[in-house]
Amino acid sequence: MKRMLALLMTLMLLLGLCACGAGSSGAGGDTAASSSGGASNEMNSTDSGWDNGSTQDAPQESEGQSSASVYQDAKLIRRAYLQIQTETFDQAVEALEKMVQECGGYFQNASVEGGSLRNQSASRWGNYTIRLPQEQFDTFLGRTGELGYVTSQSESSENVSQQYYDTEARLKAQRTKQERLLSLLEKADSMETIVALEDALSEVEYEIESLTTSLNEYDSLISYSTIELTLDEVGSITQTPGERDSLGARMMAGVQSSFRGLINGGRELLVWLSYNLVLVLVVAAVAVVAVVVLRKKGVLSWKKRGPGDGPGTPIG
Template sequence: MKNILSIFIFSLLFVSCHQKPSSIDSYAILDMAAENEIIPTTRQELANPPAPPLPPVTSQEVIKKKIIKDGRIGIEVNDLEDSKSRIDTLVKNQGGYYDNESYNNSNWESSYNLKVRIPSANFDRFLNAVETGKGEVKYKEIDARDVTDQFIDLETRLQNKKNYLKRYNELLAKAQTVKDILEIEEKIRGIEEEIESTTGRLNYLSDLVDYSTLDLTISKQKDFKYNPVKRGNFVQKLKQALFKGWYGLIDFTLLLFNLWPLWIFVAVVRYAWKKFRKKK
């Protein structure tokens, strides 16, 4: 029994002695593999560094729409002057003005034709006040045009022209010959004219956007009344006819005398024709 126990203990010691070196070797192999994994990865990162981070996304500036709003409206009223006074008050209260005003009076109708310029922010409010007033709306037409693209295009062109002008002014300051100076000044003159034209176009569009236009007609119908045309006295008209006839006869006689060269020419041609026929 003792011999068997001794043999079993000896076997365990022998096996444990042979397993220790293999464990050390396996750890070494794992370390080498880890090193081999780390080194290529590190070299790859150094050879191809990561892309720089993207810039923070900023919200783009919201472009304000440029809308031109205009229209026309016709209203028939019973009291023309009272309605006109009310329109005057509305225009003043809304910060507008009359671009044109005309009054027409005929046998069947009297009317005011008004071209009103109203700040675009108050246009709808003014139009609503006109419609809800006294009178009947006969026609109404409102248009809205988006000119934002035109604004952006003109502003971009204007900025580019200003940049060109700045560059040409710098070149002018460095020019040394008269020829170069004259050529650059000619270019500058042309660019300045283009800048003035573009600025004028922008100002015109801005005015149309800032102030809406409304062609407003207020009218009042009249009861038809026949107004005969006044005719003159018969004796007076007879005298005028006699005088006109006499003056016409005098003018005709003077015209015949004024054509005396023509009569001489006709007489010569007739005499020559008769002589020619006699010879035949």
């Protein structure tokens, strides 16, 4: 009986120990599972974060590349208009020719007006149409101050991408049509069909020539920018004070301008007299003769008339 009780107690003890071990193992497993799940979640969240970042960055890079590609493919016609004053016209013209040559451009039109052999002091002005490689456009404009005082400058850019690519697509379509017509012409077996195909080919060739000419003109205007430049010769370059300058500065500028006008007027008068000296001498001689004749006739006299002298009284 005692042995049976001892055996039962031993079995109960063993069962209790197994239950504690199972509970401990279950708790440890849950903890490990929880830890493993947390790590997994962190990795998933991290991966998700990287995925989100890469997903957001990708469109931005694509947009940047797209805009840069569009800018590079844009067909721009650039133009500039300048008016420059110079006190040394001949030197400025030489400098302009040198600048155009250094920039790899050429003069499409060039003309000089004003001045003459009889009036060397007359102002001259030059009108120039300059064609420059597009990459030298900004460089040339940055150097125009070397020619003189830039009184006005304006720039414009015309985007002809749509017209250019549309013309290019039409040209491609016409060339495809030309190839098909030539293929049909080779297989034609009647004179009526041959004549019709040749007429169609003539129209297509005319259209191809017209579109090719348009593309060549676009290429010329795009690759070579146009600059319209006017070079004016002036006696002196002065900067007139603006409305925001002080009253004293504006008055001083006015006085200086008056003196310059007086001096220039005197110079112009002397130049005119030098070119018309014979005429001046003839007029002076005629005036002297007329005075002498009138004095002899008593019409003119240096003496004053007395109180009793009438209009007909001669004065000796």
